[in-house]
Amino acid sequence: xxxxxxxxxxxxxxxxxxxxxxxxxxxxxxxxxxxxxxxxxxxxxxxxxxxxxxxxxxxxxxxxxxxxxxxxxxxxxxxxxxxxxxxxxxxxxxxxxxxxxxxxxxxxxxxxxxxxxxxxxxxxxxxxxxxxxxxxxxxxxxxxxxxxxxxxxxxxxxxxxxxxxxxxxxxxxxxxxxxxxxxxxxxxxxxxxxxxxxxxxxxxxxxxxx
Ligand SMILES: Nc1nc2c(c(=O)[nH]1)N(C=O)[C@@H](CNc1ccc(C(=O)N[C@@H](CCC(=O)O)C(=O)O)cc1)CN2
Ligand SMILES: Nc1ncnc2c1ncn2[C@@H]1O[C@H](COP(=O)(O)OP(=O)(O)OP(=O)(O)O)[C@@H](O)[C@H]1O
Numbered sequence: 001x002x003x004x005x006x007x008x009x010x011x012x013x014x015x016x017x018x019x020x021x022x023x024x025x026x027x028x029x030x031x032x033x034x035x036x037x038x039x040x041x042x043x044x045x046x047x048x049x050x051x052x053x054x055x056x057x058x059x060x061x062x063x064x065x066x067x068x069x070x071x072x073x074x075x076x077x078x079x080x081x082x083x084x085x086x087x088x089x090x091x092x093x094x095x096x097x098x099x100x101x102x103x104x105x106x107x108x109x110x111x112x113x114x115x116x117x118x119x120x121x122x123x124x125x126x127x128x129x130x131x132x133x134x135x136x137x138x139x140x141x142x143x144x145x146x147x148x149x150x151x152x153x154x155x156x157x158x159x160x161x162x163x164x165x166x167x168x169x170x171x172x173x174x175x176x177x178x179x180x181x182x183x184x185x186x187x188x189x190x191x192x193x194x195x196x197x198x199x200x201x202x203x204x205x206x207x208x209x210x
Contacts, residue, residue, distance in 0.1 A: 036066025
């Protein structure tokens with residue numbers, strides 16, 4: 001294992017991030033479009049999620065599992081969509097998606113909403129939090145970009161609000177290194193495998209409503 005300790009800590013996470021990012025860069029336009037449609041179709045097929053309310057999502061860039069079709073579909077359905085704004089230091093602020101004109105390129109290659117920011121605590125009003133991830137394991141451990149943004153942000157969500165991570169099929173792995181500050185997600189969505197709720201994960205109405 002090239003220069004990393006394999007101790008389940010930060011250096012092993014860094015190696016895993018590099019592997020996933022390289023695979024994501026290699027995914028072509030056709031696959032990216034197919035993934036974005038699958039993500040939209042799977043989540044719009046969850047009745048409680050697509051019937052109004054508030055959903056915190058991310059606005060995908062680069063090789064991330066696409067959320068742009070999902071964000072547009074939720075918004076057109078009348079769902080209030082919150083998108084993150086990266087704050088120096090690693091906290092996330094939240095602003096509403098109000099159509100593509102209300103978005104602008106931001107630092108780190110991100111595209112962010114330009115409207116009113118409601119503060120990190122706005123996540124408390126979300127009925128679901130759709131999280132970016134580089135990988136997820138079968139216990140719901142999530143590997144992020146490494147700034148701890150979502151580990152911090154998820155502390156603001158309600159205890160019965162599911163956090164749903166989006167990953168490509170090969171990014172759902174048996175086991176990931178977990179550190180004490182890591183916050184697991186409740187469910188994972190992969191384009192090929194659909195939506196899966198983890199044992200112990202919260203889900204409105206129980207697992208059978210997936
Ligand atoms: N589309 C999208 N939006 C998102 C996230 C995400 O993963 N995807 N985030 C999820 O947390 C937050 C932004 N998180 C970030 C975390 C780290 C770095 C950062 O330090 N980047 C370094 C190099 C590493 C990298 O690019 O990953 C840099 O750009 O210099 C930037 C943003 C909020 N918005
Ligand atoms: N609740 C927290 N408060 C302050 N710092 C935190 C918190 N959680 C994590 N961090 C910091 O963030 C750093 C990155 O953590 P980690 O590698 O687990 O990020 P990640 O989960 O992959 O990324 P992200 O949460 O942004 O998607 C850690 O070194 C840790 O110090």
